[in-house]
Amino acid sequence: MFQLLRENRRWQGFxxxxxxxxxxxxxLVLPLGLTIVTSFAQRDVDGNVxxxxxxxxxxxxxGFTATGWDDLYLKILLRSLALAFQTTTIVLLLAYPLAxxxxxxxxxxxxxxxxxxxxxxxxxxxxxxxxxxxILRSQGVLNTTLGAVAGLVxxxxxxxxxxxxxxxxxxxxxxxxxxxxxxxxxTSLEKIEPALYEAxxxxxxxxxxxxxxxxxxxxxxxxxxxxxxxxxxxxxTFVVSDILGGRQVILVGNLVQRQFLDARDPPFGSAASIVLxxxxxxxTLYYTRRFGLxxxxxxx
Numbered sequence: 001m002f003q004l005l006r007e008n009r010r011w012q013g014f015x016x017x018x019x020x021x022x023x024x025x026x027x028l029v030l031p032l033g034l035t036i037v038t039s040f041a042q043r044d045v046d047g048n049v050x051x052x053x054x055x056x057x058x059x060x061x062x063g064f065t066a067t068g069w070d071d072l073y074l075k076i077l078l079r080s081l082a083l084a085f086q087t088t089t090i091v092l093l094l095a096y097p098l099a100x101x102x103x104x105x106x107x108x109x110x111x112x113x114x115x116x117x118x119x120x121x122x123x124x125x126x127x128x129x130x131x132x133x134x135i136l137r138s139q140g141v142l143n144t145t146l147g148a149v150a151g152l153v154x155x156x157x158x159x160x161x162x163x164x165x166x167x168x169x170x171x172x173x174x175x176x177x178x179x180x181x182x183x184x185x186x187t188s189l190e191k192i193e194p195a196l197y198e199a200x201x202x203x204x205x206x207x208x209x210x211x212x213x214x215x216x217x218x219x220x221x222x223x224x225x226x227x228x229x230x231x232x233x234x235x236x237t238f239v240v241s242d243i244l245g246g247r248q249v250i251l252v253g254n255l256v257q258r259q260f261l262d263a264r265d266p267p268f269g270s271a272a273s274i275v276l277x278x279x280x281x282x283x284t285l286y287y288t289r290r291f292g293l294x295x296x297x298x299x300x
Contacts, residue, residue, distance in 0.1 A: 035274060036274060039270035039273070040053050041266075041267040041270075042056070043265055043266065043267055047265070049267060057267050057270070058271050061268070061272055062074055076254075080253070081235065083166070083169065083235075083251065084231050084234045085231075086170060087170060087174055087177065090174050091178050091180075091226075092181055092227065094178060095226065098117075098182055099181075099185035100185075103190045104189075118179060120179065125239065129243045130243060132171065132172050132175065132244060133163060136162040136168050137163045138159045138163070140163070142160065163244065164244060164246025164249070165245070165249070168245065169240055169245045169249050172243075173234055177234060181227070181229070183226075184226040188219040188221050189219050189222065192215065192218050200214050228287070231280075231283070231284075232280055232284065235251075235253075235276065235279075236253045236256075236276060236280075237253050238256070255272050256276070
């Protein structure tokens with residue numbers, strides 16, 4: 001047996017990954033399978049799950065109910081997708097210039113700049129969100145500062161109504177997930193050889209042409225990775241919308257949480273989770289295949 005293991009590399013590799021496979025099976029595959037099975041089940045009046053096959057939970061999520069058309073949950077799903085797209089777009093527009101600045105900074109300053117990007121992550125996620133409540137509320141730091149400035153210059157001032165609102169949720173999402181876009185984009189930009197910029201200059205390419213033909217294509221792997229790391233968590237989160245939305249901005253993550261904890265309807269909550277997972281997988285696969293050419297360009 002031991003002689004076979006010493007000679008067979010395939011079995012050696014299998015034994016090496018066996019612990020990881022067991023962990024993934026117990027903590028990922030098994031819960032996902034239970035969620036899928038539960039999504040086709042029903043519940044009784046006491047909230048107990050009845051495992052009888054039905055598509056009613058999915059039809060209800062899409063707006064088709066026994067009493068007619070009700071698009072409440074469909075609107076929640078579309079709102080979650082729209083917010084995820086908005087957050088990812090804004091984060092990318094903010095992160096790319098910052099990542100480019102860090103990548104082009106002198107070597108002795110890069111570690112300090114990366115350290116400053118990572119410092120907020122050392123604080124608890126919920127505490128950082130509550131800090132934005134103190135900033136955005138009507139008597140918060142932002143309104144107080146803007147009111148003081150308006151008073152100094154003699155302009156009329158009305159406090160901004162930012163909290164609670166969907167705008168506050170968007171601000172909180174952008175703040176929380178900005179580092180997850182900066183780091184992968186920086187990694188791709190930092191790997192670009194300076195000789196490529198020199199070659200572009202020798203070919204009389206201006207700054208815009210150099211960015212469009214050299215920098216952007218070679219940084220696409222980082223952009224793709226950062227987009228996935230941002231979009232996927234945003235579409236399923238519920239803490240930010242609960243706190244900064246004042247429980248008024250309901251996203252799919254909030255819907256799933258409340259179905260399990262408040263409404264005691266695990267089958268419907270499971271169906272919402274599976275639909276969310278399916279949409280995320282489809283969009284991620286499309287995005288990576290549509291823009292994955294950047295990896296081939298970088299490899300070349």
